[in-house]
Amino acid sequence: MQPGAVLILPCETRVREFDAKLLLGMLTAAAGGVAIVGSKKPIDLSLSRFPPGIYVGKSLTARSRHNLAIARACGHRVVLWDEEGLVWASPEVYWKTKVDPETLNAPELLIAWGEDNAQVWRDHPDYAGPPIEALGNPRADLLTPRLRSLFEAEVGSIRATHGRFILINTNFSRVNHLQPRQNRHLKWLREKRPDDPRGGFAAHKFELFQAFSDMVPELARRLPEVHFVVRPHPSEKRQTWEHVAAGFDNVSVAQHGNVVAWLLASDGLIHNGCTTAVEAFQLDRPAIAFRPVRSARYDHALPNDISLAAADLDELAGLVERASADSAALFSEQAGSESRQVMRAALAGFGEHGLASERIVARLGQLSEQGSIHGARSRWMPAVLAFRRLLRLLEQRLPGTANYRPYLAHMFPDIDQAEVEQSLRQMASCLDIAPVPRVRELETNVFRLEPA
Incomplete structure (x- = not known):
């Protein structure tokens, strides 16, 4: 240079x-x-x-x-x-x-x-x-082994506060934005323009948002021995998820810090179409894609394709129990050669030293x-x-x-x-x-x- x-x-x-x-x-x-x-x-x-x-x-x-x-x-x-x-x-x-x-x-x-x-x-x-x-x-x-130690202190602090937990990462900032005027998906839903794919995308995203809002308390009720941490997208309204989690001692809501530390501290991740699943894969943490509704046109393929899939709460609860029992074994099941090939196409230098x-x-x-x-x-x-x-x-x-x-x-x-x-x-x-x-x-x- x-x-x-x-x-x-x-x-x-x-x-x-x-x-x-x-x-x-x-x-x-x-x-x-x-x-x-x-x-x-x-x-x-x-x-x-x-x-x-x-x-x-x-x-x-x-x-x-x-x-x-x-x-x-x-x-x-x-x-x-x-x-x-x-x-x-x-x-x-x-x-x-x-x-x-x-x-x-x-x-x-x-x-x-x-x-x-x-x-x-x-x-x-x-x-x-x-x-x-x-x-x-x-x-x-x-996320590479050379730099993960940057997060050691933060990982220790998270574990001291929350113990062992499953991370639930949400990415619904366009239907649950911190500033209501920025809820663009809701605007696209109201407009209902048949020539604009954003309307269909917004409808799909809103349906997933409602499914996650129902999933969190039901999962907490089914698995009282498992602690869950809901981590909203940085632009999301945190209070929405605090309301969803109200009354459950085994659910916390946290929005601070780099997601890398939260992933390293966790036993696994629940998401749908979220970049954190790609990051979890690089950190050897299992990722579960909760997919109660599917759309070939509107789903985010990469993070869902490299994750274990749960179509309903029964499947999700079973995978969460396995992640809590043996996180490494579940990730080994997830991270086969096909998933690694997908990662190499998505991420330049994946698996390399540079x-x-x-x-x-x-x-x-x-x-x-x-x-x-x-x-x-x-x-x-x-x-x-x-x-x-x-x-x-x-x-x-x-x-x-x-x-x-x-x-x-x-x-x-x-x-x-x-x-x-x-x-x-x-x-x-x-x-x-x-x-x-x-x-x-x-x-x-x-x-x-x-x-x-």
């Missing part, structure tokens, strides 16, 4: 993305570059203040298109991956809900989780040919050698972003907006420089990297990493 080359790594959801991008930033600094890592909102509003670099966007939605245009106008090269590109329903539904044609064709490079993700982009009817490389994602690196972060740093290092975008830095961008910062101050007081202060604090709780430095020391120790990169806090929740 060119000395001083800058990578800009915005994170929307701290518990899902920050540790992984901190790892990517550390390897960038270890290679001689500079990384700016932190909360997406303040980073996007400060793009004109950073030296020209490579902006790594996190989604291919229409909303991302505007941020990419601003990044380019501030002189940055643009690279994209999709944090939700690992798990999706049919290509048609994924394209309709997660892929904007202009955004798909905007970057200089698209980084895919694996070949399946790369192919669904190539197959998009509006794909115009930007380079696609299946390099993986730093989130998968945290890290996705190492591959990404090497590839972006090549891109950085091309320098900045000549003549692309708009002199008007500082004023435009100053206006957007003022607008954000107003929206922070308005419930339901994407900038509402309590919502942003929920999605990205504050982290200070000392915590970042401690995480970097642990990561560096796991990977035998010395010296540890220097850290400087640029503003709240935004950090600059550079060579020591």
Whole structure:
């Protein structure tokens, strides 16, 4: 990597993305570059203040298109991956809900989780040919044996609080969102547009949400000796699940911390179409897909295909009892050669020693050698972003907006420089990297990493 080359790594959801991008930033600094890592909102509003670099966007939605245009106008090269590109329903539904044609064709490079993700982009009817490389994602690196020790203290704390348990992970943020105005699936249900696959997807998701809401208390009633921890999606309304679990001493609801620690602490996972099943597979934890309703068009195939399936409560209770009795034996049954083949197609580097972060740093290092975008830095961008910062101050007081202060604090709780430095020391120790990169806090929740 060119000395001083800058990578800009915005994170929307701290518990899902920050540790992984901190790892990517550390390897960038270890290679001689500079990384700016932190909360997406303040980073996007400060793009004109950073030296020209490579902006790594996190989604291919229409909303991302505007941020990419601003990044380019501030002189940055643009690279994209999709944090939700690992798990999706049919290509048609994924394209309709997660892929904007202009955004798909905007970057200089698209980084895919694996070949399946790369192919669904190539197959998009509006794909115009930007380079696609299946390099993986730093989130998968945290699950490798080399880095699992990062979560030892958190795993110990979870086990001290909850003992042995089965994790129930939910992913119903679009019907049970923390901010009611963001319940998009309910909006699609009301519209009932026959030409729009989002309506059918929403109906299927809502049916699953109701099934999970009924399943939790019934399972707790049938298996009183088993403790269950319900972990809602970070954007979900936690109180909904607390109401569902009310009255059961063997059910807890927890939404904090990285899911990796919760998976490592558990005896197994219950889900439907959730990315955590892929993560559980990488951590050698059994995953049970509760599938009381099925749809070839709307189910998320990857996590369900690599999991043990339960069509009803009887089957689910039987698998939970087996996970509680011998988690390793149940995972051995789940993780056959067919499942591992599916994982290799979905996740670049699955089962290999190298890290996705190492591959990404090497590839972006090549891109950085091309320098900045000549003549692309708009002199008007500082004023435009100053206006957007003022607008954000107003929206922070308005419930339901994407900038509402309590919502942003929920999605990205504050982290200070000392915590970042401690995480970097642990990561560096796991990977035998010395010296540890220097850290400087640029503003709240935004950090600059550079060579020591």
